[in-house]
Amino acid sequence: MLDTNDAFDANGAPGTDSAPSADLPALACESVTMRFGGLTAVDGFNLRVPKGALYGLIGPNGAGKTTVFNIVSGVLRPSAGAVKLFGVDVTGLSPDRIARSGIARTFQNIRLFRNLTVLDNVLVGLHLRREANLAQAMLALPRHRAEETQMAATAAQLLEEIGLAGVSHYRASALPYGRQRRLEIARALATKPAVLLLDEPAAGMNPAETEDLMRLITDIRNRFSLTILLIEHEMKVVMGICERMTVLDHGDTIAEGTPDEIQRNDRVIKAYLGGGAVARA
Amino acid sequence: MAEQRAVHPLLKIAVVCGALILFFLVLSWGQEHWDAYTVRILNLCGIYIGITLGLNLCNGFTGQFSLGIAGFMAVGAYTTALLTMSPAVKQAVFFIQPLIYPLNSIQWGFLPALLMAAVVSGIVGFLVGAPAIRFRGDYLAITTLGFAEIIRIVFTNIVPITNGALGLKGIPPHTNLLWSWGFALVCIAVMVRLMRTTYGRALKAIRDDEVAAEAMGVNLFFHKNLAFVMSAMMAGVGGGLLGNLITTIDPNMFRFPLTFTVLMMAVLGGLGSITGTVISAAAVTIAMEAFRALEEPRVILGLAIPGVPGMRMVVFSVALMIVILFYPKGFMGDREFSLDRVKRLAAGLDRTNTSKQG
Ligand SMILES: Nc1ncnc2c1ncn2[C@@H]1O[C@H](COP(=O)(O)OP(=O)(O)O)[C@@H](O)[C@H]1O
Ligand SMILES: [Mg+2]
Numbered sequence: 001m002l003d004t005n006d007a008f009d010a011n012g013a014p015g016t017d018s019a020p021s022a023d024l025p026a027l028a029c030e031s032v033t034m035r036f037g038g039l040t041a042v043d044g045f046n047l048r049v050p051k052g053a054l055y056g057l058i059g060p061n062g063a064g065k066t067t068v069f070n071i072v073s074g075v076l077r078p079s080a081g082a083v084k085l086f087g088v089d090v091t092g093l094s095p096d097r098i099a100r101s102g103i104a105r106t107f108q109n110i111r112l113f114r115n116l117t118v119l120d121n122v123l124v125g126l127h128l129r130r131e132a133n134l135a136q137a138m139l140a141l142p143r144h145r146a147e148e149t150q151m152a153a154t155a156a157q158l159l160e161e162i163g164l165a166g167v168s169h170y171r172a173s174a175l176p177y178g179r180q181r182r183l184e185i186a187r188a189l190a191t192k193p194a195v196l197l198l199d200e201p202a203a204g205m206n207p208a209e210t211e212d213l214m215r216l217i218t219d220i221r222n223r224f225s226l227t228i229l230l231i232e233h234e235m236k237v238v239m240g241i242c243e244r245m246t247v248l249d250h251g252d253t254i255a256e257g258t259p260d261e262i263q264r265n266d267r268v269i270k271a272y273l274g275g276g277a278v279a280r281a
Numbered sequence: 282m283a284e285q286r287a288v289h290p291l292l293k294i295a296v297v298c299g300a301l302i303l304f305f306l307v308l309s310w311g312q313e314h315w316d317a318y319t320v321r322i323l324n325l326c327g328i329y330i331g332i333t334l335g336l337n338l339c340n341g342f343t344g345q346f347s348l349g350i351a352g353f354m355a356v357g358a359y360t361t362a363l364l365t366m367s368p369a370v371k372q373a374v375f376f377i378q379p380l381i382y383p384l385n386s387i388q389w390g391f392l393p394a395l396l397m398a399a400v401v402s403g404i405v406g407f408l409v410g411a412p413a414i415r416f417r418g419d420y421l422a423i424t425t426l427g428f429a430e431i432i433r434i435v436f437t438n439i440v441p442i443t444n445g446a447l448g449l450k451g452i453p454p455h456t457n458l459l460w461s462w463g464f465a466l467v468c469i470a471v472m473v474r475l476m477r478t479t480y481g482r483a484l485k486a487i488r489d490d491e492v493a494a495e496a497m498g499v500n501l502f503f504h505k506n507l508a509f510v511m512s513a514m515m516a517g518v519g520g521g522l523l524g525n526l527i528t529t530i531d532p533n534m535f536r537f538p539l540t541f542t543v544l545m546m547a548v549l550g551g552l553g554s555i556t557g558t559v560i561s562a563a564a565v566t567i568a569m570e571a572f573r574a575l576e577e578p579r580v581i582l583g584l585a586i587p588g589v590p591g592m593r594m595v596v597f598s599v600a601l602m603i604v605i606l607f608y609p610k611g612f613m614g615d616r617e618f619s620l621d622r623v624k625r626l627a628a629g630l631d632r633t634n635t636s637k638q639g
């Protein structure tokens with residue numbers, strides 16, 4: 001575990017890449033297949049997200065997008081195939097190990113720590129980078145106290161940057177929907193990821209909120225030098241901000257390319273018109 | 282916050298130490314001067330505060346609904362009793378089958394015996410917890426309930442160690458107010474400290490959403506076991522104190538009603554509140570003794586009412602249902618009672634129109 005961690009740190013830190021890792025994708029899926037009983041939710045899925053990219057994963061509802069996220073984040077173990085982070089195989093690692101390796105995610109159905117404050121939600125995201133062990137923490141040794149102060153400051157700063165500074169002492173469940181989605185992003189950023197997975201972050205938002213959010217996403221990508229993989233079922237939303245995207249339909253990859261290429265792709269148009277996604281959107 | 286004058290940390294420590302010394306002086310005076318009944322109830326209060334805090338750590342703060350607390354109490358009670366009884370008493374008690382070597386020939390002091398109880402019940406806690414932690418919700422409850430029952434049956438049957446169904450008699454009455462309230466205070470301190478660390482936050486995160494906690498890098502195996510083992514250790518030491526208070530123990534003491542009692546204390550006070558637990562554990566302990574009268578035969582208005590054993594529990598169960606109806610999260614929910622809170626409330630009353638963070 002330790003040595004893989006080191007490998008990620010070495011690759012994940014900008015500017016320290018050695019020659020061979022320079023063209024390694026930040027995140028790659030190689031022939032990933034997921035079967036649930038008789039249903040093949042994802043079939044032979046391939047993905048190469050270059051470092052620093054803002055990459056879209058789109059497709060109608062039920063296409064298998066969230067399943068891909070669950071595999072990448074370790075919630076599900078794929079029936080076949082491999083997931084690689086900067087070339088290192090992370091397939092089948094537990095979610096907490098994957099988080100420690102540098103992949104963070106948000107959830108399509110918001111999953112905040114409802115009874116904790118906004119600040120504490122972000123602090124939980126910082127837990128995995130802790131230095132003090134349990135005994136040091138319990139005894140409140142100076143080292144731990146300095147770390148707790150540091151963590152609180154980091155969390156407060158993150159909330160500031162995400163635009164939640166004013167509500168840091170509210171219970172998470174008391175926030176309006178749009179702010180809960182932002183809090184999920186802040187919490188994920190707290191884990192200091194190299195790759196951030198966002199599962200329909202704009203779901204349930206009005207057009208103005210959506211536009212705000214998309215600005216935030218491009219913004220954090222630059223500020224935190226992240227690689228972002230963004231799920232969206234409504235194509236319009238991501239066309240403007242993603243450099244490249246992959247389109248899923250019924251578990252199959254039907255297209256891959258730039259927004260322009262995707263918009264002109266016959267199979268994509270057919271999937272979206274035929275799949276009833278337009279009606280839903 | 283800024284205008285609030287900071288109390289010097291040394292002054293704070295001095296005040297806390299002074300209060301502790303005073304508290305224990307009062308207790309040691311009371312041990313000699315209060316009547317035996319009062320002392321016994323106060324002892325039980327201290328013991329149950331500690332045990333209930335342990336249960337709350339696992340069931341409340343971490344959200345792992347375990348029903349094995351009586352099993353851990355049994356492990357602690359037998360460990361402490363066997364280590365503190367004198368060889369002569371052991372020989373007299375174990376008249377069916379002699380106690381095995383080396384237990385039959387050793388006698389430890391109370392403190393090392395209690396520490397050993399913590400270690401043994403902690404190990405048992407890990408052995409039960411490590412596999413059980415894969416289960417969630419109802420399954421964890423059933424598995425841990427089964428474990429407690431297994432402990433009871435094993436203890437009934439390993440006669441050369443536990444003396445079987447006859448139990449142990451003549452356990453030295455080491456437990457006094459200093460021990461029981463010392464235990465309570467240690468448990469309170471441990472809980473308060475733990476909940477102020479990043480580890481405590483991680484436990485609460487698991488309670489609120491296990492999937493999200495794991496996705497944020499919280500190692501479920503480590504953190505759930507942490508709660509499970511610490512909870513078992515507190516129950517074990519509490520069981521040891523209980524055994525050396527009432528001086529006789531047998532396997533049937535540690536059946537489900539005991540777990541139920543502790544659970545009730547935690548639920549009434551609020552799963553997830555330290556202060557709620559302390560108040561509720563003390564209140565229920567006192568009420569349990571006070572309601573003993575309900576189980577005795579008596580004559581009211583010329584009517585002879587026979588004593589009904591277990592009547593107290595009926596009263597308590599009804600009371601529990603009523604409380605849950607009106608306070609679904611117990612009296613304190615997951616909030617704490619603290620001076621800061623009182624200050625904040627008072628400040629809030631002063632200027633009702635200011636922001637949330639007064
Ligand atoms: N854990 C699971 N067990 C069984 N079927 C699942 C599971 N997760 C997803 N599915 C199925 O896989 C398909 C793809 O789902 P999902 O990945 O959630 O789609 P999307 O996120 O693209 O809307 C759906 O038919 C869904 O019912
Ligand atoms: Mg989905």
